[in-house]
Amino acid sequence: MNTYYATNLLVYAGVDIIACLALNMQFGVSGIVNFSFIVFQAVGAYTAAVLSLPPDSANGGFQIYFGGYQLPFPIPWIGGAAAGGLLSIPVGLxxxxxxxxxxxxxxxxxxxxxxxxxxxxxxxxxxGAAGLALVPPPFSDQIDPNTETYQFLYVGLTAICVVIVFVLVNRIVESPYGRTLRAMRERELAAMAIGKNPVQLKMTVFIVGGVIAGLSGAILVGFIQLWAPSVWLYPETIILFAAVIVGGRGNNIGAILGALLVPVGFEEVTRFIPTTIGPPGLxxxxxxxxxxxxxxxxxxxxxxxxxxxxxxVFEGAAVREETG
Amino acid sequence: MDLYVAAFGFGLVGMSVIAIAAVGFTMQFGITNMINLAYGEVMISSAYVAYYLNKAGITIWVGMIAGAVFGAVFSFLLNRVVYAPFLRRGTSHIGMVIVSLAVSLMVANLLLPIVGYYSVSYQDTTGGLIRAGGIVLTTNQIAIIGVAVVLMLLIHGLLRYTRLGKAMRATAANPTLARNCGIPTGRVIDAVWLITGALCGLAGVVAAMNSDSFAIANGAGFLITALAAAVLGGAGQPYGAMIGAVIIGMVTELSAAAWSPEYKEVVAFGILVLVMVLRPQGLLAKRGALAAAG
Incomplete structure (x- = not known):
């Protein structure tokens, strides 16, 4: 198997896993149906792009955008994540x-x-519609992005982010806080009655999810080096929903499984179907x-x-049932 | 100034188109308690039915009726085959929204290979120009306004003065109580899907007539404007949707004159956001968006 094909697949899988974990926390665990998830990924990608691109007069000025700060590696990714979180605040409010x-x-x-x-x-x-191209990948001034070493480096960076996001989301979901979120999902009124503030809970989950979505966009744009409106149309969010529903709502392992089955699996399976069948676009x-x-x-x-x-299940109750 | 007078004329046409779409959408929601996100795609499918008839040399007015029939049958089947079984299982509001979005995606993409990606338009004489004090409209546009006015009066008559309308209002208010009073709510809901589906199909043809050209991608825009008018008036309220349509239709056309026609839907969305922030229950509704979902 071709190295580039393999690394490409791995980076996409990583990005989809990160996105599905965030969406699962919002939709699966907390019951927030975030149909604009892809927007938060997009804002992260655009932010990472304008932070790492040179000013728009470069390359003969063939594209126009604001910013263009040429900042070194971790800053565009952090900026993308932060932008996802910042956008979540007004939208959530x-x-x-x-x-x-x-x-x-x-x-x-x-x-x-x-x-x-x-x-x-x-x-x-x-x-506009053409989008941003020639986005400099991380470390591109030190390592040639077209080498195999670089490809594996990128896979490694993505993997580190996947692990960080998984640990973070798992901590939230498996903690008493996660239990509160599930209580809110199941019956908001009952959660309110025991003193939980659903608006506050939803806002927190929405912002944390926005940060993770922004990060996933930043990772993706660094790898594919371009970002345009056509890659973040609203049906892209539906794919992620399909992944979470297929994998298992409310289950982080399920979200990972869903990410591998739906967005990654579909792309790979349809790759083997010749596109010449039927009318164009079939x-x-x-x-x-x-x-x-x-x-x-x-x-x-x-x-x-x-x-x-x-x-x-509260284990004490089960024990008492057996003895009694 | 002339520009704004002309825009006012287009606003009259725009609000007529939106009113037909929004009343259908809001009645569907109000009576069956189902936010049908596939509404925009049913509209565009009906527009294509009229397009193919029109291409075969049949006048667009017959195409309009065909579109309405198609929309009615399509919506009825959509409910019978997909939505009703899920509702019987007790799927939550949110579950139904996801199901209808999935349906919308499927309809759009089943249609794509058939009709293609490119924009099309009706081959019909637009009729002569009629001028009245700076307002310039084609006879077709006048006819659209007429169709809308007649339809609104018919809906008003249906809801106020017929047994079916009364049964619809009872079902909307409390389905269980209505059933206990001997109203066949199942058949009422079938009738609602047929009637609102017809409005939806007709709105699709009219909206396509009113735009220079249309493509599958317009379905989402149709949905947004209908949604904005329905939410503005108070979701589930047919009269609210009419008021909402008047406001959205006029504001979007005037903004197109003042700013850019590309942002019509953005303006509709801006109104939607303002309503959701300031008065989520809409202009007329007593409950609307604020009530907890069951």
């Missing part, structure tokens, strides 16, 4: 405070569609149809997913 949960979902969906339309049409901001279109079928099929036949959320 508008959407999560007063609205009913299904309204929250549609508001976020509309936000995702509109943000994409604005960035596509407003060219001076981030180069295979990609059918791929989306399959994603829709996957969601509906799983929600109907196995709503708990491949790896269901573990049931948290």
């Amino acid at each position: 508008v959407v999560l405070r007063r609205l009913r949960s299904d309204y929250q979902a549609i508001a976020l969906l509309v936000l995702s569609i509109i943000t994409n339309a604005v960035i596509t049409n407003a060219r001076p901001l981030l180069n 295979i990609p279109a059918l791929q989306w149809v399959a994603i829709g079928l996957l969601i509906i099929g799983f929600l109907w036949f196995r709503p708990e997913g491949v790896r269901p959320e573990p049931r948290h």
Whole structure:
């Protein structure tokens, strides 16, 4: 197997795992249906891009954007993560405070569609529909990005981020705080009655998820070196939802499994179908149809997913039942 | 100034198109308690049905009726085959939103290989120009306004003066109580999907007529404007949706004159955000967005 193919696959898998872990924390554990997840990934990617790109007069000025600070490696990634978190604050304040949960979902969906339309049409901001190209990858001034060593270095960096995110999300989900989040998901009124503040809980989860989403975007843009509105259309969020639903809502291992099965698996399987069959665009279109079928099929036949959320049972009660 | 007078004329047409779409959407939500995110895709599918008839040489007015019939049948089947089984299982509101989004994605992508990526437009005479004090509209646009007014009156008559309308309002208010009073809520809901589906299909054809050209990608935009008008008026309230349509239609057209037509949907979204921040229950609703989901 080709090294570039393998490293490409591994980096994509890492980015999808990070995104699915964050979405699982928001949707699976806390019940926030974040239909604009991809926007937070996009803002991280754009931020990382403008932080690492030279000013837009470089390369003959063929693209226009603001910023262009040429900052060295860890800063663009940290900046991308921070931007994801910062954007979550106003969005969360508008959407999560007063609205009913299904309204929250549609508001976020509309936000995702509109943000994409604005960035596509407003060219001076981030180069419009063409997007940003030639984004310098991390350490590109020290190591040639086209070498195998560099490819493995990037896989290593991605893996480190996956581990950090997994440990962080696991700590949140498996702690008493995670139990509070699940209580809010199951019955918000009951959680309020025992003194939990659902708005505060949702805002925290929304912002932490936004930070992780921003980081995933920063990792991706450093690797593929370009970012345009066409890569973060709202159906991309639906793929991540499909992954979390298939893997198992509320289960971190399930989220990882879902990330490997749906976004990565689908891309790889369809690679082997010749694109010459049928009218142009048939295979990609059918791929989306399959994603829709996957969601509906799983929600109907196995709503708990491949790896269901573990049931948290108070052990003392079980013991007493046995003896009594 | 002339620009704004002309924009006012376009606003009248715009609000008519949005009113048909928004009333259908809001009635679907109000009576069946289901946010159907596939609404925009059903609209665009119906627009394509009319397009193919139109291409075969049939006038667009017949195409409009065909679009309405198609929308009605499509929506009815969508409910029977997908939504109703999930609802019977007790799927949550959120679960239904996800299901309808998945359906929307599937409809759009099943359609894509059939109709292609490129924008199309109806081959029909747009009719003569009619001028009235700076407002210039084609006869087709006048006809759209007329269709919308007639439809709104019909909806008003249906809800106020017929047994079916009364049964619909009862089902919307409390489905269990309505069933206990002997109202066949199942059949009422079937009727609602047929009627709102017809409105949806018709709105799709009218919206396509009112834009220079259309493509599959427009489905999302159709959904956003209908959604904005419905939420502004108070979701589930047909009269609220009419008021919402008037405001959204006028504001978006005037903003297009003042700013750029590319941002019409952005302006609709801006209104949506303002409503959600300032008055989430909408202009008319008593409960609306604030009530806890079941």
